[in-house]
Amino acid sequence: MRAQFVASEVGSGLRRNLTMTLAVIITVAVSLTLFGVSLLVRAQVDTMKDFWYDKVEVSIFLCAKGSDTPSCAGGAVTPAQRDQIEADLESLRPLVQDIYYESQEEAFARFQEQFANSPIVDSVNESALPESFRVKLADPTQYDVVASAFSGRPGIEQVNDQRQVLDKFFRLLGGLQAIALIIAVVMLVVTVLLVVNTMRVAAFSRRRETGIMRLVGASNLYIQLPFLLEAAVSAGIGAILAVGGLILAKSVVIDQILAPSFQFTAFVGWDAVLGIAPILILVGIGLSGIAAFLTLRKYLRV
Amino acid sequence: MILFDTVTKLYPNQTRPALEDASLEIEKGEFVFLVGPSGSGKSTFLRLVLREERPTAGNVWVLGKDLSRLSNWKIPTLRREIGTVFQDFRLLPNKTVFENVAFALEVIGKPKAHIKKVVPEVLEVVGLEGKEERRPDELSGGEQQRVAIARAFVNRPKLLIADEPTGNLDPGTSVGIMKLLDRINRLGTTVVMSTHDAQIVDQMRRRVVELEHGHVVRDQSRGVYGYAR
Numbered sequence: 001m002r003a004q005f006v007a008s009e010v011g012s013g014l015r016r017n018l019t020m021t022l023a024v025i026i027t028v029a030v031s032l033t034l035f036g037v038s039l040l041v042r043a044q045v046d047t048m049k050d051f052w053y054d055k056v057e058v059s060i061f062l063c064a065k066g067s068d069t070p071s072c073a074g075g076a077v078t079p080a081q082r083d084q085i086e087a088d089l090e091s092l093r094p095l096v097q098d099i100y101y102e103s104q105e106e107a108f109a110r111f112q113e114q115f116a117n118s119p120i121v122d123s124v125n126e127s128a129l130p131e132s133f134r135v136k137l138a139d140p141t142q143y144d145v146v147a148s149a150f151s152g153r154p155g156i157e158q159v160n161d162q163r164q165v166l167d168k169f170f171r172l173l174g175g176l177q178a179i180a181l182i183i184a185v186v187m188l189v190v191t192v193l194l195v196v197n198t199m200r201v202a203a204f205s206r207r208r209e210t211g212i213m214r215l216v217g218a219s220n221l222y223i224q225l226p227f228l229l230e231a232a233v234s235a236g237i238g239a240i241l242a243v244g245g246l247i248l249a250k251s252v253v254i255d256q257i258l259a260p261s262f263q264f265t266a267f268v269g270w271d272a273v274l275g276i277a278p279i280l281i282l283v284g285i286g287l288s289g290i291a292a293f294l295t296l297r298k299y300l301r302v
Numbered sequence: 303m304i305l306f307d308t309v310t311k312l313y314p315n316q317t318r319p320a321l322e323d324a325s326l327e328i329e330k331g332e333f334v335f336l337v338g339p340s341g342s343g344k345s346t347f348l349r350l351v352l353r354e355e356r357p358t359a360g361n362v363w364v365l366g367k368d369l370s371r372l373s374n375w376k377i378p379t380l381r382r383e384i385g386t387v388f389q390d391f392r393l394l395p396n397k398t399v400f401e402n403v404a405f406a407l408e409v410i411g412k413p414k415a416h417i418k419k420v421v422p423e424v425l426e427v428v429g430l431e432g433k434e435e436r437r438p439d440e441l442s443g444g445e446q447q448r449v450a451i452a453r454a455f456v457n458r459p460k461l462l463i464a465d466e467p468t469g470n471l472d473p474g475t476s477v478g479i480m481k482l483l484d485r486i487n488r489l490g491t492t493v494v495m496s497t498h499d500a501q502i503v504d505q506m507r508r509r510v511v512e513l514e515h516g517h518v519v520r521d522q523s524r525g526v527y528g529y530a531r
Contacts, residue, residue, distance in 0.1 A: 005408045209405075212392060215352070216453070217382030218409035220375070 009226035010233065013202060020198040021234045027194055028238025028288065031187030032280045033245040038180035039279065040246065043272040045173045051266040053140045056162040057100075060085065060150055064104070064130040067157045074154055077131070081155035088149065089135060095145060098136040104129055130157055188283075192291045195231055199295040202227055210300055224296045231292035232285050239284030243277045303461060303492045304328040304351060309360035311346050311516075319358070320346040322516040328494060330460075333487045335503050336496040337527055338513035344496040347513070348463050351494070352384060353377050365460060382410060385454030385462040385491070389469035391446045393438040399425065399449050400434040406453045420456055428452045428482055444475035448482065455486055462486060464495040468502060476502060500527035 014021050062082060063072035089099050102110075107129040135146060143161045151159040203210065213223045250273050259267050306326040312319040321343045328334055336344045349355045350362050353369050362369045365383055372380065393402050400421055407417045425431055428448040438446050447467060454462060464483065468476035480502055487493045497503060503510060503526060510525030511518060 002408060002411055002414075208392070209394060212394070212405065212453075213409045215381060215386050215392075216406040216409060216457070217378040217380070217384075219378045222409055222411065 006222075006225055006229065010229045013206070013226055013230045014233065016205065017198065017202055017230075020194075020201060021230075024191070024194055024198055024231070024234040024288070025238040025241070027187065027191045028235050028284050029241035029245070031184055031191050032239050032242030032284050034180055034187060035184035035283065036242055036246040036276050036280050037249060038177050038184055039276045040249065040268060040272060041173060041177040041180060043268045043276070045170055045177065047266050047268050047272075048173075049170065052166050053163065056140055056166060058135045058137060058143060058146050059158075059160040059162070060089075060133040060135065060146075061130040061157045061160065062132060063155050063157045065127050067130065069157050071152050071154055072157050077155040082131075085133065085150070085153070085156065089133060092146070092149070095138055095142055096135055097138045098134075100134040100136075102132045102134055104131045107131065188287060191235075192287060195235070195288045195291040196295045199227060199231060199292045200299060202230065203296065203299040220300075223300055224293070227296055227300070228289060228292050231288045235284045235288035236281065239281040242280050242284070246273055246276060246280070303330045303332070303365065304494070305361075305363035306347075306350075307361045307363070309350065309357045309362055311343075311350060311355060312358045319516050321350070321357075321513075323360070324513075324516065324518050325360075326511060326518055326521070328492065330492055331487075331490065333484070333493045333506070333508040334495070335506070335508060335510045335525070336494060336513065337498070337503060337510055338519075342513040343516040344513055345465060346516075348465055348494070348496060351461075351463060352386065353380060378410075382457060383460050385451075385457065385459040387447070387450050387454050387462065387464040387467045389466040391438070391443075391450045391470075393446055393449055393453075395438050398435050398437055399430060399441070402438070402449055403453045403456050406456055410457075421452075424452045424456045427455065427485070442475070443471050444478055447471065447475075447479055451479070451482060451486070455491070459491060462491050462493045464493065466496055466498065468497065468499050473501065477505075480506065503527040 062077040062085070063069075063075070065076045067076075086099065086101070089096055104126050108124075108126040111124065111129060137143065137146065140163050143163060147159050147161065150156055210223050250268070250270065254267050304327070306324050309321055309324045310319050311321040320341075324343070324347070336347060338344055346355065350357055350369075351364055353362075353364075353372065356370065364380065367380060369380075394405065397405060403421045403424060404417045407420070422431070422434070425434060428451050430445065430448050430452065433441070433445065438449065441449070447470075451467075462483070467483070468479055471479060476499060483493055483495065484506070507524045507526075509523045510520065510527070512520035512528070
């Protein structure tokens, strides 16, 4: 195998077929960028889940004076009921990791803080706010165990899971990710079709050379390798552009636009980008290499 | 060298076979003319020798190998021992004479030093010394065919297949090409040449195999193109 000969064949092939080469590079770049973005969104969802699930808690609101749910028919929660609830929560360890009791005074203080600039503060007094247990679960997905044990019990107004609110948000992100993935897959299919056609044109435009190669006894590998490398090189360039797009997305969209405005949450780090980049390059080169190989088997038969 | 044992070749979607029950043996060192009208099966015969086609029935032996048992990846090795020349030369127009001949060696992975040594040698054999840097379109038809022969012969093949090599050339030039093929034959290479050129066949007085409708109808040593009818 003479590397120099193969390399010069690849170079002249790429130049001869410049428009098709550019088309392959662009479609590979666009499809892989979308593919990379969808992977990045998924990494983002995972990051946010890790970040938030650590912080979410189940809130068990106790009946206050004037609560109107059926379980509060007996008026405000009695000290006996409250002690019983706390004891039952303790018995749920180790599923229940932390229990924190928030009294009406504390609830009122927090409320005042949260709505400091709002006139609503003046219209609410301490007794209207429920006292509550804030429970942190070892496994946030086991929320149902707590909910079924406590909701509807006398003295308990409501059991709230913060996770459910977050899940709606995560589902939205998941939907966006799915859309990006679908577009990426469609674009990858387009890329494969384009590579197939490019290889057909390349094989046809060089049928004279390949015909002579066959006659003088060049091996299949020798005949096909320049074509395969051409497909791999153009796909590789496209993949590198896609990695560039991903780096741009991370450094501009995430680090400079999203992160400063949403400081309360975590964003994916560079490690996610570093993990996705080789996937993009492998998918790009692999897919176009396989498409080229299968096409050439048909058009460059011995 | 070549052995056809009751070979039949029927192309898909055709009713009449291109070759039918053809049996023929060609010995090492022979010079054989393959004659017959268009469509008589000459090209099919040559394509079967090169394993570009497989016979529908019968066996083809080339260079001691049973081609029906030859696996696909060994075909290149077979073809390296067979030189081929065609009516239309099949040169690469953007390469020089030297590069055209060198191409045949490059693509089978020969080292550069070897190429630099043997290409000038073979160009001298075919009488093209001094024209290494010309391109095919700067050469006459006869010279182009000499380049093609140089390319076919540069590997010193045991067998040379020539499919109407003088078909595009005027009679004077054809004589030169025939002298060259004769010289190559005398260097030890078996030559099988299909042709329509009665004058050449009659002059050379070599073995003549005539095909008609896919059958071998005549096999004569020191033969002529055709009987006077």
